[in-house]
Amino acid sequence: MPYAVCHDHKEYVTPLVSTIVFAKAEFWCPYCGRKYGLFEPDPAEDTDELKARHAIYDEKSLAYLRAMGAVAYGAKVWHNGEWIDPSMLPVEIQDEYARIRAEGWQLQRKAEEL
Numbered sequence: 001m002p003y004a005v006c007h008d009h010k011e012y013v014t015p016l017v018s019t020i021v022f023a024k025a026e027f028w029c030p031y032c033g034r035k036y037g038l039f040e041p042d043p044a045e046d047t048d049e050l051k052a053r054h055a056i057y058d059e060k061s062l063a064y065l066r067a068m069g070a071v072a073y074g075a076k077v078w079h080n081g082e083w084i085d086p087s088m089l090p091v092e093i094q095d096e097y098a099r100i101r102a103e104g105w106q107l108q109r110k111a112e113e114l
């Protein structure tokens with residue numbers, strides 16, 4: 001299966017992360033921050049290098065995307081086996097998400113540097 005990759009930096013081919021956290025976007029570039037609709041990304045051949053980058057970005061961005069998802073319009077979050085409004089999360093989790101959002105996601109970092 002080909003990877004969806006970012007248009008904007010051919011010098012560092014970046015597999016996009018699939019997410020619905022950002023409005024009107026199904027993919028997000030963890031390298032430059034660009035957001036893409038479902039059919040907008042470029043396809044790229046599935047290589048071991050892209051597979052490795054994708055796995056790293058997926059894993060390393062999960063906490064950031066969860067924290068961002070908790071403030072997305074109409075968001076529900078999965079907690080203790082049910083979908084709830086983010087405001088119903090335990091206060092420690094809400095505080096942790098707020099800390100992660102405030103810290104933000106650092107762009108221009110190659111997967112190999114994370």
Ligand SMILES: [Zn+2]
Pocket residue numbers: 006007008009014029030031032033034
């Ligand atoms: Zn990009």
